[in-house]
Amino acid sequence: MAKSYYSTVFEQTTDQVWEAIRDFGTYTWAGSVSESFLEEGKSGMEVGAIRNARLGRTSxxxxxxxxxxxxxxxxxxxxxxxxxxxxxxxxxxxxxVTPVVDGNRAFVEWSATFDCESDEHDHWTTYFAHEVWAKALESLKHRFSQPA
Known part of the structure; x- marks a missing residue:
């Protein structure tokens, strides 16, 4: 079993960050996701909801x-x-998303466990952490820095 992990600190409060990402159906905050929607009209907080996410301009x-x-x-x-x-x-x-009491900031962790071919373990654990999650969270940080 492989495990991939990435974490970062946001200058925003835990509530602000959670509000931005809490709806599972709304995934365009991730930057590389150009479209996302939930199947069967389910809520983004409803266990069992299936999210469809399109990366960039791919089909x-x-x-x-x-x-x-x-x-x-x-x-x-x-x-x-x-x-x-x-x-x-x-x-x-x-x-x-977890509170950082010092400074009223937010600590965000993104992790996964999965199986893959043993010779691809390092590739996929690094890929998810640095090519997917780090970039998605950096995109969210950028959104917070934009004027409302």
């Missing part, structure tokens, strides 16, 4: 199913649905 949508959602603990967990967008299996992902 492929990546499907992800919400497994857990907590406003109290400010996290959600989801899984990739078939067909998998990457050559991995059994991928479970969690995005969590």
């Amino acid at each position: 492929l949508f990546h499907r992800q199913r919400l497994l857990a959602h907590s406003d109290l603990d400010r996290f959600y967990t989801y899984e990739f649905c078939e067909p998998f967008p990457y050559p991995i299996r059994d991928c479970i992902v969690t995005l969590c």
Whole structure:
């Protein structure tokens, strides 16, 4: 089982960051996601909701199913649905926002466990952390820095 992990600190409060990302169906804050929607009219906080996300101008949508959602603990967990967008299996992902008391900031963690070919372990753990999550969270930081 492989594990990928990325974390960062936002200058915004935990509530501000959570408000921006809490709706599982709204994923365009990630920057590289050009479109996202939920199947069957479900809510972005409803366990079982399936999100379709399109990266950039590609014609492929990546499907992800919400497994857990907590406003109290400010996290959600989801899984990739078939067909998998990457050559991995059994991928479970969690995005969590935690308060940093010093400075009233937000600590954001994004992690996943998954199976992949052993010779691709380093590639995929690095790819998710630095090519997907780091860039998505940097895009969110950029959005916060823009005038309202």
